[in-house]
Amino acid sequence: MVSNAVAKGANDRQIAIIVSRHTPVTTIDNNLLRSVFLKKIFLDPANHVYVPVNLKPDSKLRRDFTLAVIHMDEPQLQSYWNRQYFQGISPPFVLGSQTAVVDFVAKTPGAIGYVRPCYVNAKVKVILLLTVIGALADAAPEHCPSDGRH
Amino acid sequence: MSKLARGPWRRILLIGCVLAWSGPLLADGSGSVGQAQPYYLGQGLYFPQQAVRVGGYADVQFHGLDNHRNALAIEDLSLFLTKDFGARWKMFSEVELGDAVTVTDHHVTTRNANVDLERLYAEYRVSNGITLRVGKFLTPVGQWNLIHADPLVWSVSRPLTTTAAFARHSTGAMLYGTVSLQNHDLDYWLFADDSQAIGFARSHDLAYGAYGATNSLKNDFSHAVGGQFLYHMMDDRLSVGASAARYTLRDPLQQYRLIGIDFAWTGRHVEFSGEALQRTADNPTLPDEVGGFVQAVVPLPRKLYVVGRYERYRSSTQQGALSIRSIGLNYRPVRGLFLKLERLDGSRNAALDPSGWFVSAGVIF
Numbered sequence A: 001m002v003s004n005a006v007a008k009g010a011n012d013r014q015i016a017i018i019v020s021r022h023t024p025v026t027t028i029d030n031n032l033l034r035s036v037f038l039k040k041i042f043l044d045p046a047n048h049v050y051v052p053v054n055l056k057p058d059s060k061l062r063r064d065f066t067l068a069v070i071h072m073d074e075p076q077l078q079s080y081w082n083r084q085y086f087q088g089i090s091p092p093f094v095l096g097s098q099t100a101v102v103d104f105v106a107k108t109p110g111a112i113g114y115v116r117p118c119y120v121n122a123k124v125k126v127i128l129l130l131t132v133i134g135a136l137a138d139a140a141p142e143h144c145p146s147d148g149r150h
Numbered sequence B: 001m002s003k004l005a006r007g008p009w010r011r012i013l014l015i016g017c018v019l020a021w022s023g024p025l026l027a028d029g030s031g032s033v034g035q036a037q038p039y040y041l042g043q044g045l046y047f048p049q050q051a052v053r054v055g056g057y058a059d060v061q062f063h064g065l066d067n068h069r070n071a072l073a074i075e076d077l078s079l080f081l082t083k084d085f086g087a088r089w090k091m092f093s094e095v096e097l098g099d100a101v102t103v104t105d106h107h108v109t110t111r112n113a114n115v116d117l118e119r120l121y122a123e124y125r126v127s128n129g130i131t132l133r134v135g136k137f138l139t140p141v142g143q144w145n146l147i148h149a150d151p152l153v154w155s156v157s158r159p160l161t162t163t164a165a166f167a168r169h170s171t172g173a174m175l176y177g178t179v180s181l182q183n184h185d186l187d188y189w190l191f192a193d194d195s196q197a198i199g200f201a202r203s204h205d206l207a208y209g210a211y212g213a214t215n216s217l218k219n220d221f222s223h224a225v226g227g228q229f230l231y232h233m234m235d236d237r238l239s240v241g242a243s244a245a246r247y248t249l250r251d252p253l254q255q256y257r258l259i260g261i262d263f264a265w266t267g268r269h270v271e272f273s274g275e276a277l278q279r280t281a282d283n284p285t286l287p288d289e290v291g292g293f294v295q296a297v298v299p300l301p302r303k304l305y306v307v308g309r310y311e312r313y314r315s316s317t318q319q320g321a322l323s324i325r326s327i328g329l330n331y332r333p334v335r336g337l338f339l340k341l342e343r344l345d346g347s348r349n350a351a352l353d354p355s356g357w358f359v360s361a362g363v364i365f
Helices: A030-037 A060-070 A074-086 A098-107 B008-021
Strands: A014-020 A051-055 A093-095 A111-115 A124-131 B045-047 B052-065 B071-085 B089-098 B102-104 B107-109 B114-127 B130-138 B169-181 B184-193 B221-233 B238-249 B254-266 B271-281 B289-300 B304-314 B322-331 B337-347 B356-364
Touching (some): A014 A060, A030 A051, A051 A060, A051 A098, A060 A074, A093 A098, A098 A111
Parallel strands (some): A051 A111
Antiparallel strands (some): A014 A111, B045 B052, B052 B071, B052 B356, B071 B102, B089 B114, B102 B107, B114 B130, B169 B184, B184 B221, B221 B238, B238 B254, B254 B271, B289 B304, B322 B337, B337 B356
């Protein structure tokens, strides 16, 4: 499911995968997205280096994304990155908020991040819209900018 | 262990370090991130202006072997340095200070201290599925050898299967990467070693490196070619691998063929892993080296894990197979910190991997 125009207040059960508006990439599938965030794939079709960005480890959205896309729980993922770190491969860049993710992705060629759809603005484009299902969707969503509490 | 800091390689290393600390060569689109990021234990410290990441690990170990003096040692102090040169080039080094301080009963010594260039290589990313690595690297035989650092493995002791039959370090070139096969990831490593010609910073790995082992046989490649495949299934919860290599060891000079298999399975309440290998000498009068182990890890509450392992190994240096049983606890209170306690017992293992108590504490930073 791909959307390039997601309004604020869109479904709280969705996660928008975003890249810079100027990036030629228009879509990505789940498998490729997983490989990018595990740093098994590093070049996009235009030969730009992917720069995946994560939220902080205690972020609920990060947990949702990790389970939905990476299919690992936090200890598994931690073990994976420990092994990669020993090989000189670092985990994705970490940013402190969804607003920071949007700003970073907007100005960084190759950057790819995930936010709630309500955070998306004109400086970035959505290349994949994930719908969180099952137990993940039952948890309370993080606040959107319109709530004034982010 | 090699003694670094002599000969032309010191100058090369120095040049490498200067390059590593110089400013970024490429700006946007290079894959490096020109902005500071928060530090998390176990991920290294990133210097965005230089595109350099500095990290490493350190551990202290206590060895209480049966019928031996107890010993406490700062076992490892390893420093990683990673630098990206634009989008496709990377340099990585690991320098290790081993046995910096050893305390035995009432005696403190730094006599065993050694500095070892564990790894030093440059990488070029050819494409998404192919990376070329040139330099000194860990030999890709089995999974343990590639992640052998104390903070990353569950036990204090290391199975003989992962050390005895081959050199743990190679110097030469490697192609590695991940390709998709039937919607699953297939990791591969193909390497060629020419330590005889290149021969810098040899590690002189002990074949039987366990504390208290009396056999001092060393495994150094003269030449080697080989590779490994690792196929991931079930969202990485199951991986199965196979290794093969053909090589010449320096002392005694002898040619060998090696084949190995390995697996790891992570379930909700238990994790199993194991490796097995067979090494055959070209000289038919020499006995094979054959062995394997299975390890289980069960998570308990409060970030505590029970670790059990059974290994059976037939060495070419002694008659008959030995067996080793190990049971231990691993406590991981927060990311990057660990504390391990282990009891190792066995039969016919006194010379190669003696029984005893082991404790290890450390950090990956």
